[in-house]
Amino acid sequence: MKLPKQIVYTLLLISLIIPLVLGISMEIKPTLPVINFYNALNKLHSGNFVIVSLSYDPSTKAELTPMLKTLTYHLLKRGIIPVFMNLKNIAIGDLGYKVVKTIGEDLNKKENKDFYYLGYAPGDNMAVQKMGEDFFKVYDHNFHGDLLDKYEIHDKIKVLKDFKYLIDISDGNSTIDYLTYVNTKYKVPMIAGVTAVMASEYYPYIQSKQLLGLLGGLRGAAEYETLLDINGDARKGMSAQTFAHILILFLIILGNIEFFYFRKKRKNGNAD
Amino acid sequence: MLINLIVLFLILSIYSFLYKDNVFFKFTERFVVGISAAYGFIKLFQRGFIDKLYIPLSHGNLAVIFPALLGLLFFGTLNKKTAFLAKFPLAFLLGIGAGLEIGPRIETDIVKQIYTTIIYSPHSPWFTIFNNIIIIIALFATMYYFLFVLRKNRPIDRIISKTGIFFLMVGFGASFGYTIMARISLLIEVIKTVIHFF
Numbered sequence: 343m344k345l346p347k348q349i350v351y352t353l354l355l356i357s358l359i360i361p362l363v364l365g366i367s368m369e370i371k372p373t374l375p376v377i378n379f380y381n382a383l384n385k386l387h388s389g390n391f392v393i394v395s396l397s398y399d400p401s402t403k404a405e406l407t408p409m410l411k412t413l414t415y416h417l418l419k420r421g422i423i424p425v426f427m428n429l430k431n432i433a434i435g436d437l438g439y440k441v442v443k444t445i446g447e448d449l450n451k452k453e454n455k456d457f458y459y460l461g462y463a464p465g466d467n468m469a470v471q472k473m474g475e476d477f478f479k480v481y482d483h484n485f486h487g488d489l490l491d492k493y494e495i496h497d498k499i500k501v502l503k504d505f506k507y508l509i510d511i512s513d514g515n516s517t518i519d520y521l522t523y524v525n526t527k528y529k530v531p532m533i534a535g536v537t538a539v540m541a542s543e544y545y546p547y548i549q550s551k552q553l554l555g556l557l558g559g560l561r562g563a564a565e566y567e568t569l570l571d572i573n574g575d576a577r578k579g580m581s582a583q584t585f586a587h588i589l590i591l592f593l594i595i596l597g598n599i600e601f602f603y604f605r606k607k608r609k610n611g612n613a614d
Numbered sequence: 615m616l617i618n619l620i621v622l623f624l625i626l627s628i629y630s631f632l633y634k635d636n637v638f639f640k641f642t643e644r645f646v647v648g649i650s651a652a653y654g655f656i657k658l659f660q661r662g663f664i665d666k667l668y669i670p671l672s673h674g675n676l677a678v679i680f681p682a683l684l685g686l687l688f689f690g691t692l693n694k695k696t697a698f699l700a701k702f703p704l705a706f707l708l709g710i711g712a713g714l715e716i717g718p719r720i721e722t723d724i725v726k727q728i729y730t731t732i733i734y735s736p737h738s739p740w741f742t743i744f745n746n747i748i749i750i751i752a753l754f755a756t757m758y759y760f761l762f763v764l765r766k767n768r769p770i771d772r773i774i775s776k777t778g779i780f781f782l783m784v785g786f787g788a789s790f791g792y793t794i795m796a797r798i799s800l801l802i803e804v805i806k807t808v809i810h811f812f
Contacts, residue, residue: 351632358798358805404803405796432657433650464662471714483665518722526718526726538796542788549745550730552722559792560799579802586798 350593357585366581367573372565375548379533379555380416380569386506388421391498393505396438397430397516402537406511407441408563408576409535413509414445416570418456425458425495425505427481429469430516435461439485454484454493461485470523474502502528507554510534517544521552535562622811625804752781 360366372380386392394413398406417424426442428434439459446457453459460481463469469480477499483489490496498504508524510517510532517534525532531554536544538559547553557566560583563576624645627638670678684706690699731749738746758771759778766775 348633354801355805358802359809362802362805362809402796402800404800432654432661435657462657462661464658464666467714468710522715522718522722526722538792538799539789541792542785546727549749550726552726559795560802561795575806579799579806582802582805583795583798587795590794 345593353589353593354586357589358582361581361585362578365578367577368581368584370561370564370568370577370580372569375545375556375558376562376565376569377555378548379535379557380566382507382531382533382554383416383420383422386420386422389423390506391423391425391495391504392417392507392509393502394424394426395430395508395510395512395516395520396426396428396434397510398513398537399431399433400437402513403437404579405537405560405563406513406535407437408560408574408579409557409566410438410441410511411445412563412566412570412572412574412576413511413535414442414457415449415572416566418446418449418451421456422506423457423495424509425460425499427460428462429466429480430512430514430519432462435485454488458490458493458495459485467519467523470502470519474523474528477501477504502530505530508532510536513537513540517553521547525552538562618811621807625808629804751777756781 383392394417396410414424424442426438428438439461442457442459443453446453451457461484463480465472465480473480478490478496481490502508502524508520508530510520512534513536517532517536517540520532524530532552533555534544534553535557536559538561541556541558541562544553544556544558548556557563560576560579563574564580567574567577624642627642630636631639667678667682684703687699687703690696731746731753755774755778757778759775759782764771766772
């Protein structure tokens with residue numbers, strides 16, 4: 343017996359729409375990598391600079407923008423000064439700026455004082471190397487084209503090592519590149535938020551303490567929101583996610599029962 | 615409102631493929647590729663050509679001419695006779711990339727990983743020691759499974775190989791589970807956009 347794929351898609355759609363429309367929320371227990379991510383940022387003091395690399399594009403916005411929102415809120419609320427940059431992906435520039443600007447305005451924080459948005463710079467790993475020697479050789483102006491030498495960042499930061507952390511929000515291989523160049527070479531501590539597909543790839547780096555904390559996919563973002571007591575996009579999404587997972591599990595079990603039942607029947611038929 | 619309508623149309627066009635391939639899906643697929651390429655080109659032109667070449671040149675910084683000329687050699691591929699010219703910037707990039715990367719990459723991916731797995735400290739919490747033991751068993755069992763040059767006829771060989779397969783399956787299962795979660799997260803975002811429209 344074969345279940346038509348249209349029925350499977352419809353069931354999946356229903357399982358996702360119902361919790362989203364009804365606004366069902368579930369308790370999410372934070373895991374150790376997320377708690378470590380949160381604690382790493384709580385160790386910083388007001389006025390410390392951190393660099394946040396936005397290494398994703400709109401195709402993974404659903405997973406990574408909730409992380410960016412919560413991270414920006416967390417940093418600005420604590421008075422830590424995030425410097426948002428983008429060396430790996432051109433497409434996130436405007437999208438990321440909109441998110442950061444909105445949260446900054448909500449918290450009455452000023453751009454180029456409480457946070458900096460630098461946008462995209464070409465050069466990839468070569469640019470990272472250059473930033474290790476002279477940060478302003480890569481970024482001499484911000485996202486809007488204003489020169490950075492008139493702002494506080496120019497006095498406080500000279501090289502990558504002057505940042506307390508590098509935080510990579512990534513959907514590609516940028517985290518491993520930063521681990522190689524920024525963490526190993528320039529000894530800047532790192533934490534990261536990555537898509538769920540990549541999360542299992544980065545767990546060995548938590549074990550070795552090369553990554554001090556990790557947010558994995560929407561689940562990681564939801565756990566981070568729980569720690570900050572925010573009912574954001576990720577927590578709302580995780581309820582729908584849970585319903586979909588229950589449906590998928592149910593369909594897998596159903597498929598297996600069907601497989602074993604008919605296999606037994608076929609065997610009996612052959613024996614007869 | 616108009617933007618939202620366009621977004622809704624594009625979403626429904628893409629998902630119409632689940633029923634069957636159609637002209638709306640094909641149009642949207644090409645539309646997205648075209649828009650992405652155009653956006654990327656403009657951003658790269660602004661941040662690369664204007665910021666890193668035109669502005670420094672206009673300020674009298676002639677040092678940028680050398681990398682610009684090297685970059686121009688890539689266009690040699692447009693003609694068969696000049697295609698060999700593209701090999702020079704490519705060789706330069708590969709050489710620099712390899713030179714810069716080999717040392718730190720070995721330290722990041724090999725030295726630090728081995729160090730934290732094998733080093734035993736009596737002060738480590740019991741679950742860290744337990745984890746390390748599991749990692750070492752998984753590492754050797756999986757490596758043993760892939761040693762095809764050995765004859766594995768003894769029962770102990772089969773036990774080690776099966777253990778290796780078990781750990782491989784756990785790894786693949788975790789990756790697959792995370793992949794499902796990622797894809798559903800993307801679908802949730804799309805559904806939220808559609809719900810928001812209505």
